[in-house]
Amino acid sequence: MHIVIVGNGVAGTEAALEARRRAPDARITVVSEETDHFFSRTALMYVAIGQLAHKDVEPLERDVYERLNFVRVRARATGIDLEARQLHLAGGLPSLTYDRLLLACGSRPRPAPWEGAAGLKGVGHLVTMQDLNWFTRELWGNEGHDQPERPWAHLEASAADSPYRRRDTAAEAHGQPTQRPTVVGGGLIGIESIEVMAARGLKPIFLIREDAFWPIALDTQEATWIADELRHHGVDVRLGHNITAVHGDDKGCIARLETDHGDIETDLLMVAIGVMPQTGWLEGSGLELQERGGGIVVDEQLRTSDPHVFAAGDCAAVRWFNDWVRPEQLWYTGRDQGRVAAAAMLDADVSYQRGTWYNSAKLMDIEYTTAGLVNMRVEGEESWRFEEKGKVRSTTRLVHKDGRLIGFNALGRRWDHSIIVRWIEEKRPLPWVKAHLNDARFDTEFVPALRLSN
Amino acid sequence: MDLQAQQGLMTTYREAWRTRGPSAWILSALLVGFYCVLYWTDLFEAPAAAVGLKNKWYLYGFLYCVFMMGGAAYYLRQHGNSRYNKLRIGVNVSVQVLLGFTLPFIMPMLGQPEFYFSYFWPLKYDYLYPDTLHALPLYLSIYTILGTFVLAPVASLLWGKRWYCSWVCGCGALANTFGDPWRHLTEPSTKAWRFEKVAIHAVLILAVLALAVAVGGQMLNYKSDAFVQFSYSVKSWYGFAIGSVLAGVVGTGLYPVLGPRIWCRNFCPMAAMLGILQKAGRFRIRVKPDMCISCGNCTTYCEMGIDVRSYAQSNQSFTRSSCVGCGMCAHVCPRGVLRLENSWAKVEDKGKQGLSAVDF
Numbered sequence A: 001m002h003i004v005i006v007g008n009g010v011a012g013t014e015a016a017l018e019a020r021r022r023a024p025d026a027r028i029t030v031v032s033e034e035t036d037h038f039f040s041r042t043a044l045m046y047v048a049i050g051q052l053a054h055k056d057v058e059p060l061e062r063d064v065y066e067r068l069n070f071v072r073v074r075a076r077a078t079g080i081d082l083e084a085r086q087l088h089l090a091g092g093l094p095s096l097t098y099d100r101l102l103l104a105c106g107s108r109p110r111p112a113p114w115e116g117a118a119g120l121k122g123v124g125h126l127v128t129m130q131d132l133n134w135f136t137r138e139l140w141g142n143e144g145h146d147q148p149e150r151p152w153a154h155l156e157a158s159a160a161d162s163p164y165r166r167r168d169t170a171a172e173a174h175g176q177p178t179q180r181p182t183v184v185g186g187g188l189i190g191i192e193s194i195e196v197m198a199a200r201g202l203k204p205i206f207l208i209r210e211d212a213f214w215p216i217a218l219d220t221q222e223a224t225w226i227a228d229e230l231r232h233h234g235v236d237v238r239l240g241h242n243i244t245a246v247h248g249d250d251k252g253c254i255a256r257l258e259t260d261h262g263d264i265e266t267d268l269l270m271v272a273i274g275v276m277p278q279t280g281w282l283e284g285s286g287l288e289l290q291e292r293g294g295g296i297v298v299d300e301q302l303r304t305s306d307p308h309v310f311a312a313g314d315c316a317a318v319r320w321f322n323d324w325v326r327p328e329q330l331w332y333t334g335r336d337q338g339r340v341a342a343a344a345m346l347d348a349d350v351s352y353q354r355g356t357w358y359n360s361a362k363l364m365d366i367e368y369t370t371a372g373l374v375n376m377r378v379e380g381e382e383s384w385r386f387e388e389k390g391k392v393r394s395t396t397r398l399v400h401k402d403g404r405l406i407g408f409n410a411l412g413r414r415w416d417h418s419i420i421v422r423w424i425e426e427k428r429p430l431p432w433v434k435a436h437l438n439d440a441r442f443d444t445e446f447v448p449a450l451r452l453s454n
Numbered sequence B: 001m002d003l004q005a006q007q008g009l010m011t012t013y014r015e016a017w018r019t020r021g022p023s024a025w026i027l028s029a030l031l032v033g034f035y036c037v038l039y040w041t042d043l044f045e046a047p048a049a050a051v052g053l054k055n056k057w058y059l060y061g062f063l064y065c066v067f068m069m070g071g072a073a074y075y076l077r078q079h080g081n082s083r084y085n086k087l088r089i090g091v092n093v094s095v096q097v098l099l100g101f102t103l104p105f106i107m108p109m110l111g112q113p114e115f116y117f118s119y120f121w122p123l124k125y126d127y128l129y130p131d132t133l134h135a136l137p138l139y140l141s142i143y144t145i146l147g148t149f150v151l152a153p154v155a156s157l158l159w160g161k162r163w164y165c166s167w168v169c170g171c172g173a174l175a176n177t178f179g180d181p182w183r184h185l186t187e188p189s190t191k192a193w194r195f196e197k198v199a200i201h202a203v204l205i206l207a208v209l210a211l212a213v214a215v216g217g218q219m220l221n222y223k224s225d226a227f228v229q230f231s232y233s234v235k236s237w238y239g240f241a242i243g244s245v246l247a248g249v250v251g252t253g254l255y256p257v258l259g260p261r262i263w264c265r266n267f268c269p270m271a272a273m274l275g276i277l278q279k280a281g282r283f284r285i286r287v288k289p290d291m292c293i294s295c296g297n298c299t300t301y302c303e304m305g306i307d308v309r310s311y312a313q314s315n316q317s318f319t320r321s322s323c324v325g326c327g328m329c330a331h332v333c334p335r336g337v338l339r340l341e342n343s344w345a346k347v348e349d350k351g352k353q354g355l356s357a358v359d360f
Helices: A010-022 A041-049 A129-140 A153-157 A170-174 A188-199 A220-232 A331-345 A417-425 A431-440 B021-042 B046-052 B056-079 B085-109 B130-135 B138-159 B171-176 B180-185 B189-221 B225-250 B262-266 B269-280 B297-302 B309-311 B330-331
Strands: A001-007 A025-031 A070-074 A075-083 A085-091 A100-103 A107-109 A181-184 A205-208 A236-237 A244-250 A254-259 A262-265 A266-271 A276-277 A309-311 A316-319 A359-365 A368-370 A382-389 A394-400 A402-411 B281-289 B338-343
Touching: A001 A010, A001 A244, A010 A025, A010 A331, A041 A129, A100 A331, A129 A188, A129 B281, A153 A188, A181 A188, A181 A254, A188 A220, A220 A236, A220 A368, A220 A402, A236 A359, A236 A417, A254 A266, A309 A331, A316 A331, A359 A417, A359 A431, A368 A417, A368 B056, A394 A431, A402 A417, A402 A431, A417 A431, B021 B225, B046 B056, B056 B085, B056 B171, B056 B180, B085 B171, B085 B330, B130 B138, B138 B269, B171 B262, B189 B225, B189 B269, B225 B262, B281 B309, B297 B330, B330 B338
Parallel strands: A001 A025, A001 A100, A025 A070, A100 A309, A181 A205, A181 A266, A205 A236
Antiparallel strands: A075 A085, A107 A276, A244 A254, A254 A262, A359 A368, A368 A402, A382 A394, A394 A402, B281 B338
């Protein structure tokens, strides 16, 4: 049995571990264009600022590949021959013949769609390891002493549009790190980039298309707190602003943005407007892809339209908690899908079941926990909110329908989402939830309990 | 406003003095040199006398307090936004200043022996030697025996070894203040863990043997001159190798290159003893299921080199004997996945799954 896995992100790596657990003798090959070692993509911001080193963001010890006998191939996958069961690789490397193939090739950042942006130095993303290298050099003017091994030469052969290419920076062209950066996109990568820039002592401009920060997750009141927090840290938050065109200077670096609210002089544009499945290389292979978005179509066993090929993680169009079918770009769902796909590849009786939605984040210094249906415009929903404005500052919002808990959104405190999820699944009545709310706290010691008056 | 998580981001790896740059090595060499001079010469006697202190050890105690308080200011600026950190460092530094320096300074003036209420056998290795117990007033002999055999075990079962290592002990107080800038340098690899397990338990066994020999020497006082001689030399060799070289020169001198808990993690017999009790007690680090993003902040900033992430990402609440309960893993976690807690109630974890390569 030869299992080939494309991608060594969280889905691919978890799949390799699960496959090894179930099949101690299988041949397992992991193909990655991006890095030699699995790393935590969610931790890129910490490496950019220097809170963590490259090696710190590797969740498994490096000897795991030898210890568990995973063969690694550092290469770019270019296509599949479903008939011959072969994965083709770039750079003249021999194709790999598989018995089972797992596509865990992830996302790529959505490119800047504005006129004039293409090819400018100083325009980039924070999604891949190579993005991190670019961003680090823009911020600091150098790479720092701590570089991953075997970095770049190998990747220069990659296709021009690969998100894993080393890129030139505006900092190098200007001879100084960024002074006046701009971030566009009011989501998690946007705010993470902003946090890094603020910690670097910069006062970035934050362009958000919507009229509030992160409206898919926060309501107006919650979003206002975050926007205030951002402004408190010197961030120039501009809500309801749209870029219309991008202009470069004579060095080929970004210089000016045109927006619907006037021009902005800038020397760095972080484009954080989402990611999309990295499936362009599969077009024409015969695998069924979603028409809109390009996600790989899979069934409940995460099997694609070809019985020997599976998909997991950011590239797979899975069924969501609310019955949407599209890629779900989350860390924990990627990991769960990797595990299920590996078991299914080895003919175990499993299926991928997305449970109740939950997530958490840290928005600047404010911790955020969410569960269930929040901001989903459920008909008949109502919100009950509790706020604290003393030494502990927090907001806790219970979304309910017909008197029963359906969603939870909280800022400022720590919560055990697994308890809240259980309450939602048990359809607990609102008064009961209020009475037991403190049982779901996950606050550190010495933090006082919530004092609900009603 | 109090926050539970790290405020802002740290630029640790952009600071050469914190990442084994030349300045770190120079500082380390100076510290090692300082400890060699302190332990094995009388050079510090003159300046001690000049400022009216009885001997060089009081001068050392004074410097210790100064560095500790300076480090506490640094620590609180970095991590002081959380209540746990504020309280813990406040208590730990106060205990040292009062019980570790001021009281032993005052007691001789009142006709009492110089006694350290915050230290117990086996860290203070001579406190159970028969000649020490003999020389102490009865109430202090009882205190030191109860400290080792009642207070330490009971408190460790109830709250984990953190009650001592992170709230009372002077070594911990210096490590968490002056040593805090280097906490990320503690090696988290499996190899380092293996070394730690062998080394620290070996020192505990040595401490027990040294005590046994001392007690034996006392019992044989009038019968075997040879054994009495042997007992003296064992005591003094233990004091040299463990007390001076490992706790001082290596344990503190190498802060800037190997991290601040070298002694506590690898060599402290008290930590070994309390760690065994901790495993049997209430303390644990609780892991919130399926929320870890494997970023590595917890593992990196664990001063004891525990790979906290390996537990967090595979949904396992855990108690590790080396954990001193400083709370930093929970503090730097951007997803609030970890919580320190004391409870006899068993945690029902969701079940071990997720990125786990430990148990193959």
